Amino acid sequence: MKKEKDPCNTNNCFLCRHSLPAWLPAVAANKTNLDFKRGVTIFEEGMPVNGIYFIFRGKVKVHKKWGSEKQFILHFAKEGDVLGYRGLGNEQLYPVSATTLENTMLCFFDIPFFENSLKVNTNLLYAFMQLYASELQQVEKRMGSLVHLDVKGRVAETLLKLQTDFGVTDEGIIQIWLTKQELAAYAGTTYETFFRILHELVQSGIVQYSGKNMVIVNEAKLKALL
Structure with missing residues (x-):
């Protein structure tokens, strides 16, 4: 500093x-x-x-x-x-x-x-x-999500909120670059679980993830997980 x-x-x-x-x-x-x-x-x-x-x-x-x-x-x-x-x-x-x-x-x-x-x-x-x-x-909304959403729903909510809060580039990349550990800590789950669900979302064509770049390809399908 x-x-x-x-x-x-x-x-x-x-x-x-x-x-x-x-x-x-x-x-x-x-x-x-x-x-x-x-x-x-x-x-x-x-x-x-x-x-x-x-x-x-x-x-x-x-x-x-x-x-x-x-x-x-x-x-x-x-x-x-x-x-x-x-x-x-x-x-x-x-x-x-x-x-x-x-x-x-x-x-x-x-x-x-x-x-x-x-x-x-x-x-x-x-x-x-x-x-x-x-x-x-x-805080009350997040606590409600932790209680009522399953892990896949919390991962979906995490990605959607990051897109809303920070916006995207012209290529659709969410404008905040986080490690998978940080993403898992925000979703309230473990690194291993987050990585598995993110892989499923990528395989389904709902999300693209490369390095620390995240793109929501199909927002409607991601919202359907909430």
Whole structure:
């Protein structure tokens, strides 16, 4: 990790977008831009909360421990998203970990400044409440999927959600590149099971997979598995 001097894009930053114009000089004076290489842990589950992170560019996986050596990926964050807000509260400990999936730049603010920003900017406070509500809805939906969908359905849901969240290239390739272990951790299954089901989907002509490139060939058939 290293500190950078690149200015943030006020159209992209969650904090800047929802703050009063008069508050933006304070934002510029209190931010720290941090540059992370791929595969670096930004913060770890159980660590004391030191601040809030806003993604300027890059992609990040947010995950929890699953047993002694495995992880369960809760969601993926991209440019414009917020990290670290799950650690706000009485305990002031991060309940999740965040790890970069590619070279990533973050804007960091300590807790006192962020709390002052919420008090000063009512639009920011409202947007943050909506963020929490949306996150809760997504978590409840994912927990429901883990309970009610079989493994093939969860794999199908994983691929469809990644396509919705990150879009595709002109060739139809989903624009996030993950290992099979990461895909399995997001689907809530083992690597071996995920690999077997993905192979079945490829053999059926529903999905194409090469290296880390994924293409949904027949979306209707994939949705039919849900």
